[in-house]
Amino acid sequence: MLAFIAKRLAIAVPTLLLLVVFSFLLMHAAPGGPFTSERGLPPAVLANLNAKYGLDQPMWRQMTTYVWGIVSHFDFGPSFIYKDRTVNEIIAQGFPVTLTYGSISFVVAVLTGVGLGVSAAIWHNSWLDYLAVGISIGAQVLPNFVMAPILVLVFTLWLGWLPGGGWEGGQWQYVIMPVVALSTSFMASIARITRSSMLEVMNSNHIRTAKAKGLPMRKVILRHALKPAMLPVVSYLGPAFVTMITGSVVVDMYFSTGGIGKAFVDSALNRDYAVMMGVTILVGTLTVLFNLLVDVLYAWIDPKIRY
Amino acid sequence: MKTKLLLSTILGLALAMPAWAATHPVTGEELAANQDYTYWLLDAIKSMDPQINTDVEGSGVLRSLFEGLFNEDQVGGLVPGAALNFDLSDDKTVYTFHLRPEAKWSDGKPVTAQDFVYAWKRLADPEFASEYAWYMELMQVVNASAIIAGEKPVDELGVKALDDNTLEVTIEAPLPYFPQMLTHASTFPVRQDVIEAWGPKWTDPEHMVGNGAYVLKEHILGEKVVMEPNPSYWDAANTILQHVTALTINDNNAALTRYLAGELDRVAIPAGQYPRLAAEYPAEANSVPQSCSYIYIFNMDPVKGPAALQDVRVRRALSYAIDRDVIVNSVLQGGQAPSYNWTHAATAGFEMPDIEYSHLTQAERDAKALELMTEAGYGPNNPLALTLNYNTSDAHKKIAIAVQQFWKKIGVDLTLNNMEWKVHTDKMQAQDFDMGRYAWCGDYNEASTYLDFFTSYSGHNNGKFVSEEYDRLMKESKTAENPNLMYTAAEQILADQMPMAPIYQYTQVEMIKPDMRGMSTENLMQNWYLKDMYRVAQ
Numbered sequence: 001m002l003a004f005i006a007k008r009l010a011i012a013v014p015t016l017l018l019l020v021v022f023s024f025l026l027m028h029a030a031p032g033g034p035f036t037s038e039r040g041l042p043p044a045v046l047a048n049l050n051a052k053y054g055l056d057q058p059m060w061r062q063m064t065t066y067v068w069g070i071v072s073h074f075d076f077g078p079s080f081i082y083k084d085r086t087v088n089e090i091i092a093q094g095f096p097v098t099l100t101y102g103s104i105s106f107v108v109a110v111l112t113g114v115g116l117g118v119s120a121a122i123w124h125n126s127w128l129d130y131l132a133v134g135i136s137i138g139a140q141v142l143p144n145f146v147m148a149p150i151l152v153l154v155f156t157l158w159l160g161w162l163p164g165g166g167w168e169g170g171q172w173q174y175v176i177m178p179v180v181a182l183s184t185s186f187m188a189s190i191a192r193i194t195r196s197s198m199l200e201v202m203n204s205n206h207i208r209t210a211k212a213k214g215l216p217m218r219k220v221i222l223r224h225a226l227k228p229a230m231l232p233v234v235s236y237l238g239p240a241f242v243t244m245i246t247g248s249v250v251v252d253m254y255f256s257t258g259g260i261g262k263a264f265v266d267s268a269l270n271r272d273y274a275v276m277m278g279v280t281i282l283v284g285t286l287t288v289l290f291n292l293l294v295d296v297l298y299a300w301i302d303p304k305i306r307y
Numbered sequence: 308m309k310t311k312l313l314l315s316t317i318l319g320l321a322l323a324m325p326a327w328a329a330t331h332p333v334t335g336e337e338l339a340a341n342q343d344y345t346y347w348l349l350d351a352i353k354s355m356d357p358q359i360n361t362d363v364e365g366s367g368v369l370r371s372l373f374e375g376l377f378n379e380d381q382v383g384g385l386v387p388g389a390a391l392n393f394d395l396s397d398d399k400t401v402y403t404f405h406l407r408p409e410a411k412w413s414d415g416k417p418v419t420a421q422d423f424v425y426a427w428k429r430l431a432d433p434e435f436a437s438e439y440a441w442y443m444e445l446m447q448v449v450n451a452s453a454i455i456a457g458e459k460p461v462d463e464l465g466v467k468a469l470d471d472n473t474l475e476v477t478i479e480a481p482l483p484y485f486p487q488m489l490t491h492a493s494t495f496p497v498r499q500d501v502i503e504a505w506g507p508k509w510t511d512p513e514h515m516v517g518n519g520a521y522v523l524k525e526h527i528l529g530e531k532v533v534m535e536p537n538p539s540y541w542d543a544a545n546t547i548l549q550h551v552t553a554l555t556i557n558d559n560n561a562a563l564t565r566y567l568a569g570e571l572d573r574v575a576i577p578a579g580q581y582p583r584l585a586a587e588y589p590a591e592a593n594s595v596p597q598s599c600s601y602i603y604i605f606n607m608d609p610v611k612g613p614a615a616l617q618d619v620r621v622r623r624a625l626s627y628a629i630d631r632d633v634i635v636n637s638v639l640q641g642g643q644a645p646s647y648n649w650t651h652a653a654t655a656g657f658e659m660p661d662i663e664y665s666h667l668t669q670a671e672r673d674a675k676a677l678e679l680m681t682e683a684g685y686g687p688n689n690p691l692a693l694t695l696n697y698n699t700s701d702a703h704k705k706i707a708i709a710v711q712q713f714w715k716k717i718g719v720d721l722t723l724n725n726m727e728w729k730v731h732t733d734k735m736q737a738q739d740f741d742m743g744r745y746a747w748c749g750d751y752n753e754a755s756t757y758l759d760f761f762t763s764y765s766g767h768n769n770g771k772f773v774s775e776e777y778d779r780l781m782k783e784s785k786t787a788e789n790p791n792l793m794y795t796a797a798e799q800i801l802a803d804q805m806p807m808a809p810i811y812q813y814t815q816v817e818m819i820k821p822d823m824r825g826m827s828t829e830n831l832m833q834n835w836y837l838k839d840m841y842r843v844a845q
Contacts, residue, residue: 032729035438037361038745040736042766044433044456045440052436082528084354084510093528152561157568164565165556167530253557258530262557271729 001299004307005292012288017067019284020277024063027273034080034271053080066277076278081270087278094260095282098247100170101257105183106244110237113187117194118229121202122221132191139188144181148254151177165256178251186240193233201229231301238294242286246279331824331841332545339822339842342549346573347562351529351555355510357495358430358437363748366492368553371534371837372517373495376404376423376474377486381839383655383752383830385486389418389496389518390474399481404474410518411539412498418518420468422496430493432461439493445750446488447479481786484753490834491750520546520838529555534837547841566818573823576816578702581641590821594642595828596653598749599813600757601646603695603710603742604735605806608771611738615691619804620683623664625742626808627676628717629710630669634811638705641816646809649801650757653831656791657754660799676717690720697723697744698731706810707744735769743769745807752832754794755784761797761806772806821845 035041035049050056054065069075076087113136120132155177156164168174201207202225210220247261260279267275299305330337354360357369370378376390390404410418429435431443431454443451449465465477478485488494498516505514512523520540525533532553536546554570556562559577566574576584576592585592605622606612615621631645647665650657664672685691695710697703704725711721726734735743747767749756759765762781763773777800784793801807815833819826825839 030729032733036729036732036736037438038728038732040732040767040769041438042441042444042455044452045436045438048433048436048440048455048457049438052434078507082351082353083359084356084507085528090528149561149564152564156570157564160568164568164570165561166554167527252529254561256530256554256556256561258527258555262529269727269729 001296001307005296008292008295012285012292015288016281016284020067020281021063023277023280024066024273025059027268027271027276028059030271032271034273036271053078066274070281076281077274079272079275081267081272081275087274090263090275091260091278091282094247094258094263097167097170097257098252098259098261099245101175101178101182101251101259102241102245102247104175105179105186106237106241108179109183109186109190109240109244112183113190114194114230114233116187116191117233118198118221118226120191120195121198121229122217124199124202132195136188136191136195139184140192142184144185144248145250145254147184148177148181148250151181152254165254167255167257167259174255174257178255178257181254182244182248182251186244189236189240190233193236194229197232198225198229201225204228227301231298234297234301235294238290239287242283242290246283246286331547331843334824336824337844338547339844342547342842343552344548344550344573344823344837344840344842345552345554345571347566347571347575348532348553348555349559349562349575350557352526352532352553355515355523355526356507357492357497358426358435358439360492361438367835368532368534369492369495370519370834371521371551372515372519372523373492373497374410374519375491375495376406376489378836379490379827379830379832379834381825381827381829383827383832383834385490388490389423390489393486400478402476402478402485403469404476406472406474407541408472410541412516412518413522413537413539414516415539416498417471418496419471420474421471422498422518423474423494424466424468425499426495426497427466428461428464429497431455431464433457437493442488442491442493442750446485446494447482449477449479483787483790484751484755487751487753520836521551531555540838542838546838548837551837563818572820573826574818576641576818579638579640581816584818588818591818592816593819593828594814594816595833596644596651596831597813597815597833598651598654598752598756598831599746600649600651600748601744601746601810601813602649602807603810604745604770605742605808606738606740606770607773607806608738612771613693613741615683615685615693616741618683620679621685621691622805622808624676624679624683624717625714625719626805627664627672627679628713628719629808629810630713631810632669633713634706634709638709639702639811642814643811644814646812647802648798648809649761649807650754650794650798651749651812651831654749654754654757655752655831658791658795660795660802662799662802664802673716680717680719686718690718692720692722694722694724694741695744696731696734696740696742697725698728699725703744738769738771745769746813748813749832754791754798755781758784758794758797761801770806772804774800774804776800 035046054062069077078086079090116132116136120129123129152164155162162173162177166174207220207225210224247259249261249265251257252259252262263275264279299307348364352365352368353362354365357373360366360369374388376388377385378388380386389406389410391407392405394403406420412418430437431440431451433455440455450459450463453459454461454464467475469475496518501516502509508514512526515523520537521534522537524535534551536543559575562574563577565571581594605616607616635643635645647662652659680686695707697707707723711723714721734740747760758781760767761772762778777797780793780797784790787793822842822845824841824843827835
């Protein structure tokens with residue numbers, strides 16, 4: 001097992017390096033640059049800016065300087081657009097925000113999603129099943145860019161219960177709507193995966209045996225069915241968790257949380273190369289790590305899997 | 308003795324109490340007890356450094372945290388700021404500004420002429436590489452261009468401190484609107500010792516030292532900016548708003564909902580919603596002119612542009628056939644003005660030439676357009692194929708679709724080409740387009756901020772329009788006694804040659820809480836100053 005983890009971590013380094021190279025090249029291949037503006041800068045001004053930010057250097061030099069900065073000082077460089085700030089500061093400010101509402105959304109989505117899925121499977125073809133399927137389909141087809149304005153309309157404008165946006169250091173009133181908006185579609189997917197996987201497990205031989213030997217239903221489900229049924233759910237949860245904690249542009253935009261999802265999209269549109277690269281590396285690293293974690297969990301859930 | 312001291316202290320405090328407790332010091336209006344103000348920002352403030360900022364929203368914040376030589380009043384007139392007045396040399400090239408001796412920075416140190424010298428040199432310094440360095444060139448400060456190009460040392464910039472309170476600025480040639488340009492945020496003073504002590508971190512709330520009416524309390528990127536009165540400000544006794552918050556909300560509709568829920572005091576109205584809101588909230592919905600002009604530029608580059616657009620008849624026909632009333636009244640619905648020329652009609656001193664096609668009915672314009680197209684050899688049997696580029700936005704798309712329909716009537720087969728903003732800009736600047744959407748907002752309230760755009764030597768002239776007569780007029784205007792005569796003539800050339808099709812001139816449509824006063828809505832540049840704003844009792 002340890003050898004497996006070590007091997008996976010060793011592969012992660014070239015994977016991330018490839019990610020850096022490809023994103024760097026793609027970014028620079030897009031037309032325009034960070035200082036392209038509608039007004040058009042005079043050539044002398046543009047030349048001074050390019051010199052200051054090293055954009056006048058050949059591409060390979062820019063890339064090696066960049067990678068060296070990260071490796072030697074963990075320095076992701078200055079933002080080209082938010083010129084008072086470094087990429088490290090932008091991530092340090094935005095990531096805790098998305099990590100907070102993302103993690104809470106994750107817990108909410110997993111608990112409600114698994115709960116709905118399991119209930120639907122156990123009481124298969126009952127009204128409860130139809131209700132659970134109905135809720136999860138409803139949540140799935142209601143995208144968060146529709147959900148967010150509806151939430152604000154109802155809970156802020158009509159009822160006046162919750163503030164319409166902002167973060168205020170993560171006070172609970174400000175967290176509720178982002179969490180609801182972000183978690184629903186994940187919850188729906190988890191519920192559907194859980195339901196079908198649970199149905200399959202409930203029809204398998206070992207469950208029939210457990211039932212036959214007279215175990216109460218509660219024990220059958222908790223001890224024998226739930227764990228194997230979670231296998232496909234867990235493989236979905238790894239990437240889903242990374243997606244959730246690295247933020248959603250819709251949530252950040254609509255609720256003004258100041259999270260990193262908006263920063264990521266903006267950096268691409270603004271050609272803020274440094275921020276774009278910084279967030280890409282962050283997301284890439286987290287993805288690699290959580291995929292590894294999922295694989296380790298597999299071995300724990302399913303004793304048949306050996307590394 | 309002790310009692311006396313105590314009494315005089317109390318008396319002193321009472322006298323020093325700001326006037327907001329009761330009535331407005333000038334107008335005498337009764338003031339509200341609550342003097343908090345929360346307004347909307349579309350985007351995060353990119354920089355709080357006056358010499359780095361490039362945004363309109365950033366400039367709004369900077370006008371509160373810093374103060375330039377002059378401020379604007381509510382109709383856009385110049386009023387003394389850090390400077391009380393100035394002397395102008397006989398040849399109109401040397402300005403001597405007399406600074407306000409009582410002006411102080413937020414840490415209590417006096418504001419000096421050296422602070423301005425440092426800031427202006429910083430703006431021009433090629434090593435500092437400000438995106439707004441060109442503003443020093445626009446102001447024609449002596450040697451600015453050579454310094455930016457790295458041909459002369461920064462110290463040769465035409466600005467010096469004669470003493471702590473006297474600033475001398477030398478410009479290359481007389482510039483009638485030079486004082487107006489001094490309200491721009493990039494000319495605001497900054498403190499050398501603070502910047503050298505903290506580097507780029509000097510704009511953090513805990514380090515920033517400003518000379519404006521407000522100080523920065525909090526700045527969370529993409530969430531909010533919080534400001535409170537600066538007790539060291541020379542006019543602090545008349546600063547009324549006590550707690551100001553600017554909230555970033557990237558979605559205008561979300562911001563409007565939050566305004567309606569009472570979370571904001573001022574917000575822009577999203578496209579198309581003005582008529583409804585004006586009917587529902589007549590005391591809150593405002594529509595005022597704003598100095599920006601929306602056009603379609605024709606690519607007249609003889610090599611890269613389409614051959615058809617070399618023909619003035621085609622360009623005129625295209626412009627004539629656009630039904631601006633439909634665009635303004637049915638598409639935009641925000642009280643915008645249909646436009647038949649380039650300079651915003653409300654620009655100070657500007658006199659509109661008699662532009663013939665602006666008086667015609669749309670049916671007459673259409674007939675004329677058809678005639679011109681036929682003369683140029685195009686028509687239903689020989690349609691002209693052209694492409695229009697625009698950047699992603701709902702409003703741009705709607706206007707483009709409407710124009711596509713208008714032009715179909717005169718035999719133009721228009722392809723719409725929607726692209727991301729940076730790509731659009733890049734293509735425009737490389738003359739890689741047929742026709743392109745463009746908008747220009749005035750830097751100062753004077754027609755040259757528009758008209759300089761179409762000179763052959765302008766860096767902005769993306770359509771490569773060239774007219775010797777136009778260039779001559781614009782050069783002459785720089786030293787003329789009354790430049791407005793040249794501006795009118797130049798505008799007439801644009802109407803005759805039609806290097807672009809004017810479409811509409813901006814208005815700013817906003818919801819403002821009815822108890823807010825002092826918002827500078829009559830100022831065409833929409834430059835507001837927090838220190839002039841207050842809430843009245845209702």
